Amino acid sequence: MSERNYRFIEGFPLGKYRRDVEPVLERPELDDDGLRNLFDWRDRNLHRQPFLDDLNGHYLFFPTPNGAKAYTENVTKPKIPKRPATILVKDLELFYNSRRDAKAAARRQPLHVAQTAEHALALFWSVADRRSAHLGNVLDKVSRLEPLYGNEEIETAVSFAADAIIDLGLCLEEPVETVYVPGTGRKSRVSRELKAQFDKISPDIGTQVVNYGSYLLGNPEGFHSADGVNLLQAAYDEQDHRINAWAPRHAALEQQYPKLELSEEVLMMRVPLQEMLFQIDELENGR
Numbered sequence: 001m002s003e004r005n006y007r008f009i010e011g012f013p014l015g016k017y018r019r020d021v022e023p024v025l026e027r028p029e030l031d032d033d034g035l036r037n038l039f040d041w042r043d044r045n046l047h048r049q050p051f052l053d054d055l056n057g058h059y060l061f062f063p064t065p066n067g068a069k070a071y072t073e074n075v076t077k078p079k080i081p082k083r084p085a086t087i088l089v090k091d092l093e094l095f096y097n098s099r100r101d102a103k104a105a106a107r108r109q110p111l112h113v114a115q116t117a118e119h120a121l122a123l124f125w126s127v128a129d130r131r132s133a134h135l136g137n138v139l140d141k142v143s144r145l146e147p148l149y150g151n152e153e154i155e156t157a158v159s160f161a162a163d164a165i166i167d168l169g170l171c172l173e174e175p176v177e178t179v180y181v182p183g184t185g186r187k188s189r190v191s192r193e194l195k196a197q198f199d200k201i202s203p204d205i206g207t208q209v210v211n212y213g214s215y216l217l218g219n220p221e222g223f224h225s226a227d228g229v230n231l232l233q234a235a236y237d238e239q240d241h242r243i244n245a246w247a248p249r250h251a252a253l254e255q256q257y258p259k260l261e262l263s264e265e266v267l268m269m270r271v272p273l274q275e276m277l278f279q280i281d282e283l284e285n286g287r
Contacts, residue, residue, distance in 0.1 A: 034202025057176035169209030
């Protein structure tokens with residue numbers, strides 16, 4: 001399993017990666033049947049949940065207002081000072097002020113958690129939506145046997161389509177699952193059991209997908225191959241699963257917290273995709 005290692009790679013659309021992804025010059029092997037079997041297994045056993053890793057596999061609360069409430073309130077509350085058995089009169093005002101401040105902080109904390117979650121979910125949702133558009137554009141060109149060069153729009157779509165494939169592969173290399181931890185609630189954790197199941201279906205499929213995506217970055221003509229089409233379709237389908245995961249959770253937060261400040265610039269797609277990807281990477285350090 002890969003080690004977390006974010007770094008800038010000049011010229012790559014994602015900007016920062018979970019681990020070093022080296023350029024692949026020769027067309028790598030890809031277990032097409034294994035990839036399809038893995039997606040079929042996911043839909044039967046994981047209830048159509050997306051493939052996620054420790055960068056994007058968070059905020060997976062139950063997608064209802066009550067689920068959002070439980071998630072945002074499941075935090076360590078500031079301790080409310082208790083009045084000492086003996087306290088000098090001159091210290092009473094200071095004590096009650098500190099008690100009032102602690103109570104106010106406890107009331108604000110769920111809203112703060114909700115605000116952080118809203119921004120993350122807006123980013124996850126919008127990135128999946130934008131990636132879906134780029135992947136769909138490339139799929140359309142490939143189906144028409146049209147070249148994948150000649151103008152900025154299609155060349156940008158090709159770069160981000162390859163990036164989405166790499167992203168899928170990295171999530172398959174180091175998948176997370178949400179577990180319930182007594183006393184702390186639902187937590188995401190890297191799952192060796194899930195990784196073992198993936199490798200049982202198709203050994204090392206995540207690394208194969210990463211390598212093929214890296215190859216496609218430098219060799220976009222590879223999208224016209226059977227492997228290229230299968231990977232495009234797999235990444236395209238993955239975006240649907242992610243949109244279906246993030247959109248209802250974002251809506252649940254909105255319903256639970258009507259006064260929540262929404263990430264409108266992100267949701268209205270006014271932020272470039274590359275910038276949104278950088279912001280997602282920053283969530284890893286700020287979560």
